[in-house]
Amino acid sequence: MPLPYSKKVIQHFNKPHNYGKMKNPDGIGEVGNIICGDVMKLYIKVGQNKKGQDIIKDISFETFGCLAAIASSSMLTDLVKGKTLEQAISFDRKEIVEGLGSLPPIKIHCSVLAGDALIEAIHSYLTKNKKPIPQALNKRHQQLAKEKQEIKETH
């Protein structure tokens, strides 16, 4: 059954921001699973601000999923673009739901998925560049890897 979506969700779905594959990204996060009907790919490019801090200079997504998944991806890219890596690491995915106005309860997982895509993209950047990985980030990364394995095994 189609769900009642907020105006903002529909807007992001109709005209998503920052979508499409990125050439030579510094980090890629891929989450979700076709079995569950959602696949999200997030690309980031990392640069430096005037203070010399790592920032998310560019970001884009590719999403196979429902309206909420596409809108969540688009919202996320808006929210973290230009943020320092440190800020992005502590990004609270609740901001996605707030930014979108609301999401139907059954679609909250779409915003969780988007948040996880960001974690995975940052994790891949830090790993590739042999930079220290904060404990909380690593923990979630391992959890996600475990879930991926479990879905593979049960299907």
Add this chain to the structure above:
Amino acid sequence: MQRIYLDNSATTKIDKKVFRAMEPYLKQDFGNASSLHWFGQNAHEAITKSRQQVADFLGCNFLEVFFIDSATISDNLAIMGVVKQALRQNSGQAQKKPHIITSQIEHPAVLELVEHLEKDGQIEATYLPVNREGVVKIEDVEKAIKENTILVSIMYANNEIGVIQPIAEIAKVIKSFKLRVPSSKVLFHIDAVQGANYLDCNVDKLGVDLLTLSGHKIYGPKGIGVLYKRKGVEIEPIIFGGHQERGLMPGTENTTTIVGLGKAIQQVSSFKFQVSKIEELRNKLIDGILNSISGTSLNGSRENRLPNNANISFSGVEGESILMALDQKGVAVSTGSACASGNLDPSHVLMALGVGVERAHSSIRFTLGKYNTEKEIDYVLKILPGIIEKLRKISPLK
């Protein structure tokens, strides 16, 4: 905005003549059909007329027609009623559990009930697979049927893919089994909700004992269905509290919806000539989509299918997002994707076809009806390629 309704398997727009027939029963003709006075008898007469209209459609006696508050309740009554009857007859005897045969692609009104009864330990169940086309194999019925089988329940035509099942042939298998095993009491129930508009529902030609119909799929009102029960077939009631419908559907009869269903079913016969028009439009839609959009495929048999159904998968794009994009352009369809189902599982029907999860998540069901026009189909064919192209640009699955 112009609205185009292509979800006629979900429900249909009420026919004007049906609406007009119902109107008096919401106004001056409000009597309770069980009352002995003029008001009551007036309602009773209307219900009897409607019962005869259904009987004419099914080719049966009007006493074999029961008005039931919905098709879901009718399915439940047929199955649970047969099970309760069998359990009562078995009580005190060391007999095997009653066995039910159904298919993996049934409507939840049947499937979830059979699963529930099985889980509860009341019955044993066989869920017949379907082939890639979506059709139950006769040999599988032959193999599954056994001495303790009390019921075979198979849908006439599927609600998602519109594929038609070989009902008369299954009935023959059951009949020949009964000849071989005279103690067998196996009954045959079909859910004909989706088939009623387009297929022959003569119960003798089909060879069925129980049959379910719905009002709102045939341009009639919601909240009313039918259970046909062949003379001599005994089932136990599942709801208690009154004599109405000879104890099988207690509660004051809803004269309005019953009259509406009767009128709607009478209209089905007169609408038969429009079927070829619907089929032509449906074919235009299928061919138009398959030819103009790459990575598309039709789910289920092309030939063995209701003339109004097109169920198509669009690779790389999730169904609910297509549905919502179409809805914003005024086109109403449905999908078998998990996102739209309220849980994480894609359509059990598409999964039973073996098309795989991605195709199941990417499916859109278009179901036409008697009010659709060629202009509407042209409009859909015009806007759909752009919608799919845009969503594919967003998708990581190429």
